[in-house]
Amino acid sequence: LVLHGDAFDGVVKHAKWLAHLGDGAYTLALALNHWFNLVRxxxxxxxWSLSAYLKHKVKNAVQYIANFEETMAEExxxxxxxxxxxxHIHHAEMRELDGVLYCNDGDWVxxxxxxxxxxxxxxxxxxxxSQTEASSTTSPPLVAEA
Structure with a gap:
């Protein structure tokens, strides 16, 4: 079964104002993350992902992720x-949940x-x-000498 997952999100379905507020906070976190990583x-x-760090530090977010994963497995x-x-939840994970393979591709942004x-x-x-860091330390540079 391949789906996005937003149709199973109670906030998106029933509290659109909260979803918009969360979207604004997420956009701000992405902007801060961009500048922070330029300095890093x-x-x-x-x-280093600021928004991923914040999500994993919030207990409710952790419970939300667990509930989402189980809901997807039930579907x-x-x-x-x-x-x-x-x-949907931007949390990459691949594991078995009571006999169902749950795969969340995370996100690219x-x-x-x-x-x-x-x-x-x-x-x-x-x-x-991780891939780019590993390849930059193990691969020779792609530069031809003249």
């Missing part, structure tokens, strides 16, 4: 499928994660910042 990069530090069971691929499938059908969450 200039000092030689790796990327997969209702459809009689083995798993669900979704997004905040955490730079994606869900990928290899040629053998194996699913994996790609963390772009």
């Amino acid at each position: 990069r200039s000092l030689g530090f790796p990327y 997969a069971r209702r459809h009689g499928v083995d798993g669900v691929v979704c997004g 905040e955490s730079c994660t994606a869900l990928v499938e290899d040629f053998d059908g194996k699913l994996e969450i790609l963390h772009w910042h």
Whole structure:
């Protein structure tokens, strides 16, 4: 089952004003995160996500994520499928929930994660910042000498 997940979000469905307020706060956090990481990069530090940090520090956000994951797994069971691929909460995760494979691809803006499938059908969450840091330290530069 592949779906976004917003249709199962009570805030989006029933408290649109709160969803708009949260969207504004999220936009502000992304802007702050951009400038913060420009400074970090200039000092030689790796990327760090302010909004992801704030989400994981808030107890209600953690409970919301757990409830969302279980709701998605229940929806997969209702459809009689083995798993669900979704997004919406921007928290990359891949695990089994009572016999259902739950895959959330995260997001590209905040955490730079994606869900990928290899040629053998194996699913994996790609963390772009980890990939680029690893490749920049192990690969020779792509520069030809004249």
